[in-house]
Amino acid sequence: MKLALKHISALLLISVMIISCRGQLSDKPPIRHHFNMNFQERFNAQQENPFFEDGMAMRMPVEGTIARGNLRHDVALFEGLDEGGNYISEIPFELTREFLNRGRERYDIFCQMCHGGTGDGRGIIMTGGYGYVPAPTFHSDISRGMPDGEIYSAIANGVRNMPAYATQIPVEDRWAxxxxxxxxxxxxxxPAVEMERYDIDLAELGRIFTEEQARLEALAAARAAGAGEEVSAERGEALFxxxxxxxxxxxxxxPGVGPTVAGLxxxxxxxxxGTSAIADEEYIIESIVEPGALIVQGYDNVMVPYAHLSxxxxxxxxxxxxxxSEE
Ligand code: HEC
Ligand code: HEC
Known part of the structure; x- marks a missing residue:
């Protein structure tokens, strides 16, 4: 009797296990015993709602009220202004290393592409000739003399041609x-007087800088003078x-993005x-400096002109x- 019971319960357990995992996928929606409140009528953003007199489903805040967490009475913190409406000259946060690092991270995300990694106004989109309004350098007397509140305001409200970043950057990050x-x-x-406090040999630094500058200029001059006037297939291969x-x-x-040059x-x-030509020296040079002039059949006009080549x-x-093509 005891043995039979054991067998029956073992059998039951196994059959439940087999039934419960069918082991195959199904496209059908899962069986829901209860819908709870999963499906309800609602309004989408910008939709009409005839219930209200003005017909708008999205409601404005009741006049004279402020949403929780939106009380911005601290104008110094939120606007960068003092009671008199002038820009404040001090950041209303403690300047810790962590705070500065946060600022660097945010700057590199939001400002660097225009104002440059060092703040010299030569960010990557400014140097590519894309026609952006130039971003000013931060290393000018005007910029250095700006109160902290004015820089804050540039981020929060934008300034002339620069858009506001208030929606992307929260208040504390703006100050960072x-x-x-x-x-x-x-x-x-x-300032030179301040430098005296540090143990740095300014004259030596100046000398290193001048030397490096002279080296770069000599290099550029040599390049401009066409140092290496030599014409050879080896040089061509290196250039390729x-x-x-x-x-x-x-x-x-x-064939790749462009036609193969083997046998060209x-x-x-x-x-x-619809025209055609024989690929001689003149044609190949034109293809490199002005690739858009003649487009090879079956290819797109995606090659940029290599006008800098001597x-x-x-x-x-x-x-x-x-x-x-010789072999
Ligand atoms: C899309 C490019 C762009 C980005 C990104 C950008 N700026 Fe600017 N910024 C400009 C331009 C352009 C101006 C000059 C606007 C003008 O004078 O019309 C400017 C002006 C400023 C000024 C005022 C300088 C002055 O001399 O009046 C400050 C301060 C400033 N930006 C800070 C920032 C900070 C901080 C960030 C990052 C949160 C930032 N900018 C992001 C393009 C940009
Ligand atoms: C981004 C891809 C790309 C790069 C990089 C590129 N080309 Fe091209 N090139 C093309 C395409 C696509 C064509 C065909 C369309 C056309 O005629 O402009 C082409 C055409 C040519 C032709 C004419 C080929 C023919 O079959 O008649 C020559 C020669 C050539 N390229 C040389 C060069 C040289 C040399 C370089 C490097 C300095 C270079 N290309 C870099 C995409 C490229």
């Missing part, structure tokens, strides 16, 4: 950014690699405008491409 802008300014501008031409042009005959030299090219560099590229 102000603190970091101040740190950037300090990093580039320490250095300019990442192979990202779009294969050397082994397979001397072959007939057909263009989207005459000898272009001829070297031609030599390299020609060498691929």
């Amino acid at each position: 950014i102000v603190a970091y802008v101040r740190a950037l300014q300090r990093s580039q501008y320490v 690699v250095r300019n990442a031409c192979q990202a779009c042009h294969s050397l082994d005959g397979t 030299y001397g072959s007939e090219r057909n263009f989207t405008d 005459e000898s560099e272009l001829q070297s590229l031609v030599e390299f491409i020609r060498s691929l």
Whole structure:
């Protein structure tokens, strides 16, 4: 009797286990015993609601009331202004390392692409020739002389052509950014009297700077004078690699984003405008400096002009491409 009971309960347990996990997927919606309040009528944003006289489902706050947490009576904190309506000259937070680091992080996210990593106004979108209104440098007397509240206000309200960042950056972060802008300014501008307090040999630093500057100028001058007038397939190959031409042009005959350059030299090219030409030196050079002039059939006009290449560099590229057709 005892044994039979044990068997029955074991059997029951196994059958429940088998039934409960069917082990297969189903596209059907799950069975709901209770809908609870999962599905209810409601209004979408901007929808009409005939219940109210003005027909709007979205309600304005009742006049004279302020939503919880929105009481902004501290104008210094929220607007950067004192009672007289002037910009405050001190950040209303304690300047800890953590606060500054937060400011740096936020600055790098929200300001750096325009005002530059060091605050010199040469952020990446300003240097690409995209036509943005230039962002000013923070290393000017005007900017250094600005009260903290004015920088805060630029973030909170925008300034002339610069949009406001109030929706993206909360109040405390705005002040952290102000603190970091101040740190950037300090990093580039320490008055000489203050420098005396530090153990730094200014004359030595100045010498290193002048030397480095002279080295860079000499390098640029050498480049401008076309140092390395040599024309060779080897130089062309190096240029091909250095300019990442192979990202779009294969050397082994397979088409990529652009046509392969293997066998290109001397072959007939057909263009989207219905014309055709033989790929000689002149054609190849034009294809590099003005790729949009003739578009090879079957390809898109995606190659940027390589107008910075010197005459000898272009001829070297031609030599390299020609060498691929010689074997
Ligand atoms: C999209 C590019 C852009 C971004 C991003 C940007 N700024 Fe600006 N900022 C500008 C431009 C452009 C001006 C000049 C506006 C004018 O004079 O019309 C300016 C002006 C300012 C000024 C006023 C300077 C003066 O001399 O009047 C301050 C301060 C400033 N920005 C701070 C910031 C801070 C802090 C951030 C990050 C929260 C930021 N900006 C993000 C483009 C930008
Ligand atoms: C982003 C991809 C891309 C890069 C990088 C690129 N090209 Fe091109 N190139 C193309 C495309 C696409 C075409 C075909 C459309 C056209 O004619 O403009 C082309 C066409 C050419 C042609 C004419 C080819 C033919 O079949 O007639 C030459 C020559 C050429 N490129 C050389 C170069 C050289 C040299 C470089 C590096 C300095 C380079 N390209 C970099 C995409 C690229």
